[in-house]
Amino acid sequence: MTGRRNDGRPGGPSRSGFRPGFRPGGRPGGSGPRPESGAPDGSAVLYGWHPVVQALGNAERGLHRLLATENAAARLTEEFGDGLRITPELVRPSEIGRLLGPDAVHQGLYLEAEPLPAPGLDDLPADALLLALDQITDPHNVGAIVRTAAAFGVAGIVTTVRHAPGATGVLAKSASGGLEHVPFVTVRNLAEALIELGERGYTRIGLDSDAPASLDTLTIARPLVIVLGAEGKGLRERTRTCCDILARIPFSGAIRSLNVSNAAAITLYALGRPPA
Numbered sequence: 563m564t565g566r567r568n569d570g571r572p573g574g575p576s577r578s579g580f581r582p583g584f585r586p587g588g589r590p591g592g593s594g595p596r597p598e599s600g601a602p603d604g605s606a607v608l609y610g611w612h613p614v615v616q617a618l619g620n621a622e623r624g625l626h627r628l629l630a631t632e633n634a635a636a637r638l639t640e641e642f643g644d645g646l647r648i649t650p651e652l653v654r655p656s657e658i659g660r661l662l663g664p665d666a667v668h669q670g671l672y673l674e675a676e677p678l679p680a681p682g683l684d685d686l687p688a689d690a691l692l693l694a695l696d697q698i699t700d701p702h703n704v705g706a707i708v709r710t711a712a713a714f715g716v717a718g719i720v721t722t723v724r725h726a727p728g729a730t731g732v733l734a735k736s737a738s739g740g741l742e743h744v745p746f747v748t749v750r751n752l753a754e755a756l757i758e759l760g761e762r763g764y765t766r767i768g769l770d771s772d773a774p775a776s777l778d779t780l781t782i783a784r785p786l787v788i789v790l791g792a793e794g795k796g797l798r799e800r801t802r803t804c805c806d807i808l809a810r811i812p813f814s815g816a817i818r819s820l821n822v823s824n825a826a827a828i829t830l831y832a833l834g835r836p837p838a
Contacts, residue, residue: 606675606730608741609658609668615641616739617675618648623742624676629653629661634670667735677729681718681745683758690717691834692764692787696752696801698822700793701727705736706823707790712740714830718747720755720787756804759787768797768805769829771819776812777832788829790822 605626608614611634617623618638630638630650638646658672686692693716698704704727711719726748727733734741749755756766765782768789789805791797802808811820811828820828 604677606677606734607662608673608675608730608734609662609666609671610735610738611637611669611671612739613734613737613741614671614673616742617673618642618646620678620742621647622678626674626676627651628674629658629672631655631658631670638671662731666732678745680748683720683747683749683755683762686717686747687785689784690764690786691784691830692716692718692720692747692759693826693830694720694752694756694766694787694789695726696789696797697722697725697792697795698790699725699727701731701733702736703793703821703823705733705738705740707826708733708737708740708744710740710823710827710830712737712743714834716744716830716834718745720747720749720752720759722752723748723750725792753800753804756787756789756801759785760804760806765807766805767829767833768802768808769810769825770797770802770808771810773808773810775807775809777809777829778812780807780809780833782807782833786833788826788833790826790829793822 608617614628615638618625618628619642625648628648628650630652631654632652635650635652638650655668655670658668658670659666661672662668691714693707693711695704695707698707698721708719729741729746747755760766762785764785764787766787766789767780767782769791789797789801791801797805809829811825
């Protein structure tokens, strides 16, 4: 997750804000692999109350098809009134379950939608707070990171075309609407992107469980990019060399590692608060 040994080893939000981006056909920008939903090629599949409601409230999100149970449709009417941008098709819960699989907690809502345009590094604010993900592949973890990033005002999540889950399905559900507020900045090579960010004045902080520096001793001005490593492996050596500082979470208890999404939340709280 976060370091050479990885701190993540074994171990209604606002409808306004910085809009997310996805590249059609790319990863994580494209919709990624889908269950046998029959969704149009290149579409993102969103399900569950928060992901669907946030997408419906995002005017930049093109909509293809909305399935809703009777109860869920009634809740949408309460939420949007006459402002709902697409007419739902009323279905039984089992029909949505058939599209998504028996384990999906869909809460009576299923949406096929357009991916959103992805920003490049040039499009980010000059004082941005970013996250960079080094081959984190679990969609539950990435989705939870997106949700936390939305809560802390992260301007973008830098990730690679390969070795990253699609911004759809399980990831979107875990993000609980965060995909509508935090864009993915998709790059081909993470190390090269970190080098470019460094040239643009960003301080690059890599999370590493063996690092000498402790998060609680750092005060870092923006622009800032926090780099998180893959589950089980941590930061790759090349990624580590592209960081200005390697830092660790100062644990005080018997457990010395955290899931990567939990570590991301702690690090954003420690380093990501805006200046007073």
